[in-house]
Amino acid sequence: MSSTIAFRDVWVEYGDQIVLERLNLTIAAGTFVSLVGPSGAGKSTMLRMLLGQERPSRGEIMLDGVPMGHEPGPDRGVVFQRYSVFPHLTVLGNVLLGFEFAASPVTGRLFGVARRNAIAECHRLIDEVGLSEHRDKYPYALSGGMQQRLAIAQAIAKKPKVLLLDEPFGALDPGTRAQMHELIRFLWRDCGMTVVMVTHDIKEAFALGTRLIALDKKRVDPQAPGRFGAIITYDLDLTRDSAVPVLGFTKPLSKAGSAPHQGAQEGVRP
Amino acid sequence: MTKILKLLTVAIAAAALLTAAPLSPAFAAKKKEFNIAWTIYVGWMPWPYAAEQGIIKKWADKYGITINVTQINDYVESINQYTAGKFDGVTLTNMDALTIPAAGGVDTTVLVVGSFSNGNDGIVLKKGKTLADIKGQSVNLVELSVSHYLLARGLESVKLTEKDIKVVNTSDADIVGAFKSKDSTAVVTWNPQLMEVKAELGATPVFDSSKIPGEIIDTLSVNTETLRDNPDFGKALVGAWYEIMAIMANAEKGKAAREAMAKTSGTDLAGYEAQLKTTRMFYDPADAVKFVSSGDLPKIMDMVRTFSFQHNLLGDNVKSKDAVGIGFPGGKTLGSAKNVKLRFDATYMKMAADKKL
Amino acid sequence: MRRLMNLAPRPGIRLLLGLLPFVLIAFIYVAASAERRAVNPDDKLLPPVSEMVAAANRLAFEPDRRSGEYVLWSDTAASLRRLALGLGIATAIGLTVGLGIGVLPLVGATLAPLVGVLSMVPPMAILPILFIVFGLGELSKVVLILIGVTPFLIRDLALTISALPPEQLVKAQTLGASTWQVAIRVVLPQIMPRLIEAVRLSIGPAFLFLIAAEAIASDVGLGYRIFLVRRYLAMDIILPYVAWITLLAFLMDWALATLARRAFGFAYVTERR
Numbered sequence: 001m002s003s004t005i006a007f008r009d010v011w012v013e014y015g016d017q018i019v020l021e022r023l024n025l026t027i028a029a030g031t032f033v034s035l036v037g038p039s040g041a042g043k044s045t046m047l048r049m050l051l052g053q054e055r056p057s058r059g060e061i062m063l064d065g066v067p068m069g070h071e072p073g074p075d076r077g078v079v080f081q082r083y084s085v086f087p088h089l090t091v092l093g094n095v096l097l098g099f100e101f102a103a104s105p106v107t108g109r110l111f112g113v114a115r116r117n118a119i120a121e122c123h124r125l126i127d128e129v130g131l132s133e134h135r136d137k138y139p140y141a142l143s144g145g146m147q148q149r150l151a152i153a154q155a156i157a158k159k160p161k162v163l164l165l166d167e168p169f170g171a172l173d174p175g176t177r178a179q180m181h182e183l184i185r186f187l188w189r190d191c192g193m194t195v196v197m198v199t200h201d202i203k204e205a206f207a208l209g210t211r212l213i214a215l216d217k218k219r220v221d222p223q224a225p226g227r228f229g230a231i232i233t234y235d236l237d238l239t240r241d242s243a244v245p246v247l248g249f250t251k252p253l254s255k256a257g258s259a260p261h262q263g264a265q266e267g268v269r270p
Numbered sequence: 271m272t273k274i275l276k277l278l279t280v281a282i283a284a285a286a287l288l289t290a291a292p293l294s295p296a297f298a299a300k301k302k303e304f305n306i307a308w309t310i311y312v313g314w315m316p317w318p319y320a321a322e323q324g325i326i327k328k329w330a331d332k333y334g335i336t337i338n339v340t341q342i343n344d345y346v347e348s349i350n351q352y353t354a355g356k357f358d359g360v361t362l363t364n365m366d367a368l369t370i371p372a373a374g375g376v377d378t379t380v381l382v383v384g385s386f387s388n389g390n391d392g393i394v395l396k397k398g399k400t401l402a403d404i405k406g407q408s409v410n411l412v413e414l415s416v417s418h419y420l421l422a423r424g425l426e427s428v429k430l431t432e433k434d435i436k437v438v439n440t441s442d443a444d445i446v447g448a449f450k451s452k453d454s455t456a457v458v459t460w461n462p463q464l465m466e467v468k469a470e471l472g473a474t475p476v477f478d479s480s481k482i483p484g485e486i487i488d489t490l491s492v493n494t495e496t497l498r499d500n501p502d503f504g505k506a507l508v509g510a511w512y513e514i515m516a517i518m519a520n521a522e523k524g525k526a527a528r529e530a531m532a533k534t535s536g537t538d539l540a541g542y543e544a545q546l547k548t549t550r551m552f553y554d555p556a557d558a559v560k561f562v563s564s565g566d567l568p569k570i571m572d573m574v575r576t577f578s579f580q581h582n583l584l585g586d587n588v589k590s591k592d593a594v595g596i597g598f599p600g601g602k603t604l605g606s607a608k609n610v611k612l613r614f615d616a617t618y619m620k621m622a623a624d625k626k627l
Numbered sequence: 628m629r630r631l632m633n634l635a636p637r638p639g640i641r642l643l644l645g646l647l648p649f650v651l652i653a654f655i656y657v658a659a660s661a662e663r664r665a666v667n668p669d670d671k672l673l674p675p676v677s678e679m680v681a682a683a684n685r686l687a688f689e690p691d692r693r694s695g696e697y698v699l700w701s702d703t704a705a706s707l708r709r710l711a712l713g714l715g716i717a718t719a720i721g722l723t724v725g726l727g728i729g730v731l732p733l734v735g736a737t738l739a740p741l742v743g744v745l746s747m748v749p750p751m752a753i754l755p756i757l758f759i760v761f762g763l764g765e766l767s768k769v770v771l772i773l774i775g776v777t778p779f780l781i782r783d784l785a786l787t788i789s790a791l792p793p794e795q796l797v798k799a800q801t802l803g804a805s806t807w808q809v810a811i812r813v814v815l816p817q818i819m820p821r822l823i824e825a826v827r828l829s830i831g832p833a834f835l836f837l838i839a840a841e842a843i844a845s846d847v848g849l850g851y852r853i854f855l856v857r858r859y860l861a862m863d864i865i866l867p868y869v870a871w872i873t874l875l876a877f878l879m880d881w882a883l884a885t886l887a888r889r890a891f892g893f894a895y896v897t898e899r900r
Contacts, residue, residue, distance in 0.1 A: 349860075350672075350857070350860050353671070353672070353860055354672045354860075369858075373669070373671075374667075374670065374671040374859075374860055375667045375668060375669020375671070376667065408846075410763070410844060414859065415858065436846065438845065438846045439844070439845055439846060439851055439855055440844040441842060441843040441844065443843075444754060444755065444843045444844065446755070447755025447756075447758045447759070448758050448844050450755065450758065451758040451762050451763050451767075452762060453762040453763040453764055586685065
């Protein structure tokens, strides 16, 4: 299940400051887009628009040919760098929450058989992200990497068509980050959703993406810095076996990464 | 370590003594500076006026002493402060003089009998036209105050007892507001609140202190020991008081004085004069001397102490109303002669009457 | 010599140091009391401990001569009832309105300025209006506590909600939550610990307002008794009452703290031990 995303003549302006200039972009269903660019180039703005947190000043964004709703909804999952999980719920509770929201509009809770079925589904997801041993722990007892695993499990629980990642691994140490890369690649293949990931890490962008989009401000007016917005400066297809214009980097194996995920190796915080 | 502990102990002991010192009562002895406290009430307004006009200072200077006159916002607090030894004298009623300082072991002398309530305290009903209608109602009043005493005396007069009503303790500052509430159908209070309460729609005054004249007496009372050791303190106060009384008694000259007193007490001249009408002022010291020396005063004080004893006001451990002795001019006493703690003394007022100050 | 800020007492010494001020106060009291009694055997301002114990015994275990009631217990029951009602209703209103203001921008825009202004009104100053509107009975006492405490609770909760990371609210919406579901499943459980803290902080003011209300118009209650016997300076009754009120407030505070830790352990993990 995945969706085609299309930006049609999208402008974002704050007063007389232009952030994004006439953005036209179509992302095919099932693509893993890495979004890179310097700070202030509009990466996060683009992601917030996809989330529905922000509206374009002009133009529109289509999801499978239909204009996208202007508030966050269950068709789009998200993982932020921080604060993605709910501190007052256990690992299981965090993953279960999406099921409860969908099934129980008044109490927001499931009971009886429905709850047991949902929990079984959650257990599968928690196993998949390698947190089965930590099911009943609260987020504070998890390491940063485990918290992000949980955030991912929670985000994909209700099978969104689009998964948005906002520098999801930015706060993790390199070893953990490598494990997370494997996990996210596996889940993307497994679920086949469209992924848009904002990252500062060029290596990560190449390692995970099937398409790399770089945003930057090409024109700068020294008298009026807000005069020109960012545009797409690079749009690379990373699926072809062509040379990659980055030195010292190995392209990911297109058939690799399908090994099922074992439990996380990170330590548990006392 | 032991050294530190030792030092600590010494420091603590020193700190404790220093802290405890201000809590100990002032020892009476020959001294030069005196403090008296007053609260707003029609019969006591001459005191701040005398202080403002420099009359207190004039008389204090005459006797080579200093007298500070301080206003306390809360009546009971002013008496408590006096009882604790912070003031040498305070304005209060005869009943409060008996139940607070005297019952608390502070020997107190009634130096100036300025006036008595002659309608300044009253009972007002919303439901009913006579005092007997109060039966079964709940009554808002300052419990254990002269209002309570007035109520007890009123109830006696219509053959009721306190069991026939329900007493709700209500702060004097809020009694006017309380009476506006529909829950409140009966109040006992004093002026200026009494005037406000009587003005309420449908309110009927059914009893007041003019029916028990001379029983609620407004005094300036001072610490007996201080007075004994410093008779000049008494002379200066009494001298200043009757100088003001002479001014007030004069219709022309007294107007400015009454106007100033009205202002200080937060009302206008008309309001103040209305209160004066229900106050029997002793402008002439001879009248006050006569009142204090009359045979009625012991009878009045007997009723007051009986009420006080019945309401535990003399202390919970007190077994009889005779426990606290009351002294009168001429050496007559009521109750324990060995434990006289409240003294009515006409000596100084007599000096004023004889123009010997 | 290490820096003073790095000198921490050992557990035994810590206990001693903690007890020291209490012992000191008791010592000062006993000394001052004895001194006053030496001067005036009938002194009422600082009665010796024995008289306070006797008074407390009499109030707690002997029926009152006039009413036949056990005064301390009837006062305590009346006061606690008023306090529980006042704090309970204040908490319910504080939680509902605080949630409304914190979660719904429309409600926030409408009510936040009003609550901000109301929280600055000194409740004691408008007492006559309270009397007329709510009467002189139990209601006006409860309402005084309510007015005194609720605006603080509302503002505190609204602030707590505004401090929740916006990511959480977005995340909840991407999980399909409605406004209501966000309020009860995401926001509510996270502000509950703070609500309990805020109620704990309100116990002091609530007692203050209760005692004030009872002092002004009442015929039973802890504040009523204190202000009644204050008329004849019966400190032997007032001081045990003050100690009793302090104990009650302390126990309530402790019970709420324990409840918060038991029920919402997640909120107390990172706090400094």
